[in-house]
Amino acid sequence: xxxxxxxxxxxxxxxxxxxxxxxREVEPDCLEPSLNEWDSYAIETALRIRxxxxxxxxxxxxxxxxxEEVLRRALAMGADRAIRIEGCTPDPxxxxxxxxxxxxxxxxxxxxxxxxSSDAAHGATGAVVAGLLDLPCAAVVxxxxxxxxxxxxxxxxxLEGGMRDRLRMxxxxxxxxxxxxxxxxxxxxxxxxxxxxxxxxxxxxxxxxEPAYRIRKMFLPxxxxxxxxxxxxxxxxxxLVAKLIQERAS
Amino acid sequence: MNVCVIAEHRxxxxxxxxxxxxxxGCDLGSVIVGVAAPVPDGVLEALGVAGVTEIxxxxxxxxxxxxxxxxxxxxxxxxERRPAVTLVASTPHSFAYAAAAAAAAGLGFxxxxxxxxxxxxxxxATRSFYGGKVDAxxxxxxxxxxxxxxxxxxxxxxxxxxxxxxxxxxxxxxQSRIERVxxxxxxxxxxxxxxxxxxxxxxxxxxxxxxxxxxxALASKVGATLAVSRPLVDAGWVSADRQVGQSGxxxxxxxxxxxGISGASQHLAGMRASGTVIAVNTDPxxxxxxxxxxGGVFDAVTFAQELDKLFTP
Numbered sequence: 045x046x047x048x049x050x051x052x053x054x055x056x057x058x059x060x061x062x063x064x065x066x067x068r069e070v071e072p073d074c075l076e077p078s079l080n081e082w083d084s085y086a087i088e089t090a091l092r093i094r095x096x097x098x099x100x101x102x103x104x105x106x107x108x109x110x111x112e113e114v115l116r117r118a119l120a121m122g123a124d125r126a127i128r129i130e131g132c133t134p135d136p137x138x139x140x141x142x143x144x145x146x147x148x149x150x151x152x153x154x155x156x157x158x159x160x161s162s163d164a165a166h167g168a169t170g171a172v173v174a175g176l177l178d179l180p181c182a183a184v185v186x187x188x189x190x191x192x193x194x195x196x197x198x199x200x201x202x203l204e205g206g207m208r209d210r211l212r213m214x215x216x217x218x219x220x221x222x223x224x225x226x227x228x229x230x231x232x233x234x235x236x237x238x239x240x241x242x243x244x245x246x247x248x249x250x251x252x253x254e255p256a257y258r259i260r261k262m263f264l265p266x267x268x269x270x271x272x273x274x275x276x277x278x279x280x281x282x283x284l285v286a287k288l289i290q291e292r293a294s
Numbered sequence: 295m296n297v298c299v300i301a302e303h304r305x306x307x308x309x310x311x312x313x314x315x316x317x318x319g320c321d322l323g324s325v326i327v328g329v330a331a332p333v334p335d336g337v338l339e340a341l342g343v344a345g346v347t348e349i350x351x352x353x354x355x356x357x358x359x360x361x362x363x364x365x366x367x368x369x370x371x372x373x374e375r376r377p378a379v380t381l382v383a384s385t386p387h388s389f390a391y392a393a394a395a396a397a398a399a400g401l402g403f404x405x406x407x408x409x410x411x412x413x414x415x416x417x418x419a420t421r422s423f424y425g426g427k428v429d430a431x432x433x434x435x436x437x438x439x440x441x442x443x444x445x446x447x448x449x450x451x452x453x454x455x456x457x458x459x460x461x462x463x464x465x466x467x468x469q470s471r472i473e474r475v476x477x478x479x480x481x482x483x484x485x486x487x488x489x490x491x492x493x494x495x496x497x498x499x500x501x502x503x504x505x506x507x508x509x510x511a512l513a514s515k516v517g518a519t520l521a522v523s524r525p526l527v528d529a530g531w532v533s534a535d536r537q538v539g540q541s542g543x544x545x546x547x548x549x550x551x552x553x554g555i556s557g558a559s560q561h562l563a564g565m566r567a568s569g570t571v572i573a574v575n576t577d578p579x580x581x582x583x584x585x586x587x588x589g590g591v592f593d594a595v596t597f598a599q600e601l602d603k604l605f606t607p
Contacts (some may be wrong), residue, residue, distance in 0.1 A: 057424040059579060061403040070428065136352040137397055159389065163424055165559070166405050168393035175394030180471045181361055183389035184541075198475065202386050202541045203304075206482075207533065209359065210475040220389065222541075224528030256396075257419075257432040265422065271573060271589030279589045285551070285572055286400045289516060290589065294491045294548050294568045 045099030045192055048152035049090040050143050050170070051083035051118060053111040054163040061264065079114045082158025083272070086221040088187055088228040090156050091122045097192050099153075100124040104146055106132040106139045112244055120231030120239035122173045127245045135255035140172025142249045147177060152216060157219040159184045167220070168256070174218035182211055183220040189276060190215070295415065298377035300368060300392075301341065302358050302385060303329065308340035311383030311444075313451035316522060318444055319381050320345035322417075328371045329516065330354055330363055331463070342459050343452040350375070350462045355470035361390035362470035366396035375494030379417060380441040381524065384559075384564060388443060396441035402434025405443035406559055417442075424555055426581025446540075447561045484535035486492050490519035493547045495538055495565070497523040499554020499575055499594045503531050509553065512598050515605040523561045539564040548550065554594035557582030 055075030062071040081193045090101045103118035105111050106129040109238070115126035147155055157170030166184070174181035186208070187200035198212045202222060274281035297319035302309040312327070319325040324347055329337065340347050346376040352370055354363030368391065372380060382392045384406060396403040402417075406449040408429075409420035417440050419432045432438045488492065494513040500506070522532045524539055538545055540560040550568035554575060555561060562585050567569070573586035574597045583589040590597065 055424070057427050057579070061428060061575065061579065068430075070424070136393060136403065140393075140397060165387045165423075165425075166393070168403065168405060171390065171393035172397040175365070175396070175398040176400070181365075181390050181394055183361075184474075186388045200478065202391070203359075203384060203477075204540055205543065206480040206541070208478040208480060210478055211361075212473045212475055213471055223524065254400075254436055257434055260418070260431040260433050262423070262428050262430040265426070265584055269584050271571075271583045271586035274572070274574075274588050274590035278592060278600050279597065281592065282597060282604060284588070285590075285601055286604040288570060288572060289492060289518075289549055289551075292549050293517070 045097040045190065046102065046105060046150065046152040047090040047093055047099065047154045048102050048147060049086050049118070049123070049156045049158060049233045051087065051103055051105050051114050051158070052080045052104065052161050053077050053107050053114045054080045054161050056163070058134065063262060067261050067263065069262060070153070076216055077110060080158050080161045082160060082221060083114070084226050084228040085223055086156045086158045087121055087123065088226050089116050089221050090228070091184050092226065093188065093190050094186060095155065097190055102127060102150060102152065104129065104143065106134070106142050116239045116246055119141055119232065119242050121229055122235070126244070127147060127247060130246055130248050132249065135164045136168040136172050139258040140176060143169070144173050144176040145249045146247070147173060147250065154190065154215060155179070155218045156218045170197065170220040173262045174246055179216055179218050180213040181218040182213065184222045185219045185226045186268045188219060191206050212231050295379065295412070296376060296377045297323050297325045297329045298371050299325055299382045300364070300382045301327050301329040301382065302383060302384060302387060303334065303337045304361070306334040306336045308337045308385060309385065310451060310534035311385060312341070313343060314446070314449040315381040315383055316343055316345055316452040317449040319379070322410065322412060323380055326350055326377070327374060328352055328367055330358065332356065337421045342455055344455040345452055346459050346461060348460050350464055353463065357470065357474050359387055360472050360474070361387070362472045362535060363466060364470070365391040365395045366466035367416070368392070368441070370464050372399045372401065373602055374464060376439065379437055380439065382441065382443045384443050384445055389572050392441060392443050393559045397556055400438070402437035404432050407442045408445045408448055411440070422581070425558060426584065427579040428439050445559065447566045461479055461570050466523065480534065482533060482535040483507045483517060484533050487519050487521045487536055487538065488543050490545065490547050492516060492518035492549045493521045493545060493551065494518045495521040495523065495550060495555060496526065496594070497551045497553070497555030498525045499556070501595055505595050506531060508595065508602070515602065515607060518551070523555045550583055552586065553598060555582050556580050557585055
């Protein structure tokens with residue numbers, strides 16, 4: 045059983061937002077790198093499937109050398125292999141295409157992604173891989189059960205308002221994983237140290253093709269939509285809130 | 295400009311987001327609606343709205359809400375009707391097929407689109423990044439068509455119309471590989487937050503689990519119901535009964551107090567209809583402030599303690 049888990053190093057935006065020249069992106073210095081929260085759940089899901097069924101977990105990311113930090117985290121959690129795809133523009137189509145090419149060469153039984161990233165939040169990359177490779181896809185999944193003998197996977201996915209949907213599909217399949225599906229394991233210090241020394245395979249995949257979109261400009265959301273300030277002093281602000289509650293409740 | 299709206303339906307009910315897509319589509323051009331067959335009568339009726347020039351019923355596996363069927367439906371509609379713009383609603387279901395269909399068909403793509411306009415024949419879409427802290431205008435050069443997933447509750451639902459909308463049928467031409475085992479409603483025995491008139495909602499910004507007590511006490515004193523955003527349910531601190539958001543409950547209290555909630559899209563989807571929204575968050579750029587009527591940059595716990603003093607036990 046080979047599980048490919050696709051992960052991303054996202055950027056958390058500082059309080060101080062500065063746009064780079066051309067105003068189509070933020071200054072990289074404003075961003076604090078971090079493993080995408082959804083992806084830690086995807087890694088844990090992959091590890092549990094491997095622990096139950098045997099096989100290997102391959103963690104992959106499309107990013108610069110700095111992004112290797114998220115692969116080290118996956119290795120420390122217990123992934124067997126780590127692959128970094130170099131030179132890929134962050135865009136759901138371009139990353140999806142590169143992951144698709146990687147999928148063809150690895151032939152995994154299952155491809156897992158987080159349901160979305162916290163920085164771009166397209167919620168698309170996993171589905172793009174599925175679309176380009178014509179694989180079945182279930183998204184926003186909160187339970188996964190693989191049947192290796194039957195060659196299929198049963199999942200539960202979220203719909204709205206607490207409704208869940210139990211589906212079954214043949215492998216290979218793409219699943220995008222929702223937060224809360226499990227409790228991602230901590231890597232102990234020893235595992236982290238060992239992960240530091242594990243090799244990371246770096247591949248350059250053909251970055252041909254059009255991105256899903258192009259950014260014309262990036263800007264701060266308009267001020268008019270925003271909330272009226274409560275007032276700078278904590279006490280006054282609390283008093284105003286108390287008044288609002290009393291006035292506006294039915 | 296030709297626009298194709300992808301309808302979604304379950305258990306004989308049209309998803310209300312479909313009517314929002316029709317409004318957005320009518321702003322751009324002439325709208326047809328694609329709907330997965332078999333189409334329940336109630337759904338066909340609900341699609342009789344102003345601006346729809348044709349309802350195209352697309353035959354698939356016969357199973358409803360099937361991701362493979364919807365992916366094939368988009369492919370077929372794009373191939374047969376060549377719309378300049380295809381509009382899909384932002385629902386948990388559409389995450390499974392929208393980008394897949396768009397990529398396979400070579401369309402431009404963007405999701406969580408909050409505004410749309412035309413420059414001549416070119417589509418310009420606005421969406422946000424970094425948790426709603428920045429907005430961006432997107433374009434789709436060198437594309438014959440574009441598929442856009444629109445944010446909920448931005449466009450108003452299209453009103454019903456008199457007269458019958460013409461219908462057509464298409465076959466999707468491929469089998470679904472997906473089998474439905476069962477729909478499973480989650481049943482919780484707890485509180486019904488959708489009935490509350492005042493809600494105290496808490497998110498990750500409340501810090502440690504011990505701080506829950508403070509907010510429970512505050513809610514009680516103030517005559518409010520306690521609700522939460524998703525992370526507190528994922529962490530196992532609070533039952534999913536109390537979750538406000540797309541995968542939780544939709545609430546419309548007179549007063550919604552959001553403490554330590556960042557304002558992620560899926561959360562906002564659950565509380566947009568609230569009367570007065572008051573937000574407290576340490577991050578001045580938090581997206582919640584864009585959805586609130588009043589806001590203060592304060593620590594949630596400190597503020598709650600201060601507010602607590604003002605209400606008699």
